[in-house]
Amino acid sequence: MYDSIPSQLATDKRSYVISAATGKKKIGKDLERLYDLLDSKTVLPCYNVHNPSIALSQTRDSDIFKLYLADTGLFTTMIFNSSGETDTNFYTKLLSDSLPADLGYLYENAAAQIIAGSDIALYYHTWEKENSSHYYEVDFLLPSKTKIIPLEVKSSGIGKHESITAFQKKYSKQVLRQILLSQKDVGHAEMLQLYPVYMLPFILEDLKN
Secondary structure, eight states: OOTTHHHHHHTTOSSOOHHHHHSSOOOHHHHHHHHHHHHTTSEEEEEEESSOSSOGGGGEEEEEEEEEESOHHHHHHHHHHHHTOOOTTHHHHHHTTOOSSOOHHHHHHHHHHHHHHTTOOOEEEEEEOTTSSOEEEESEEEEETTEEEEEEEOSSSOOOOHHHHHHHHHTTTTBSOEEEEESSOSEEETTEEEEEGGGHHHHHHHHTO
């Protein structure tokens, strides 16, 4: 179950699926293993919320969640091991953003670790697109006094960000501001505030003031 976390994030699953981790139908013992995993604090649960508002914990769905690793360094090693990558230049390529792969889920895990390390619970939100079988998804929701801040994470440029834009339109009364993290400099894209990933700790500190 632990080993499947990177692959489930990489395939953009809307929630962690136990049967996908075990390769068989979920049984009661699997739930015990999951609870043991959560109790170990080696994983970070991020719960889906039905109704995004300042009271995020009150509308969370305890059965629909994502799992991140509490150690992003270990998460990175697990990705490389699973791909058979042994080149020591891999980390250099990663830091210089020159890998021929979309590693958004790696940066997403890093953001989850930073948020959890700031004693902020992890929540996200998904909802159906109109007249479509696909879903919108906002990576993280941060509380800020009487409002919330939707946060989206990208591995490189800002790319498409239709989910966070749709979230702003749908929940405009609850949204204080919108933030997208990437490897680009500080800036704006209409109402969307852009920051490099490394500035997330400063953003979270500012929320406490």
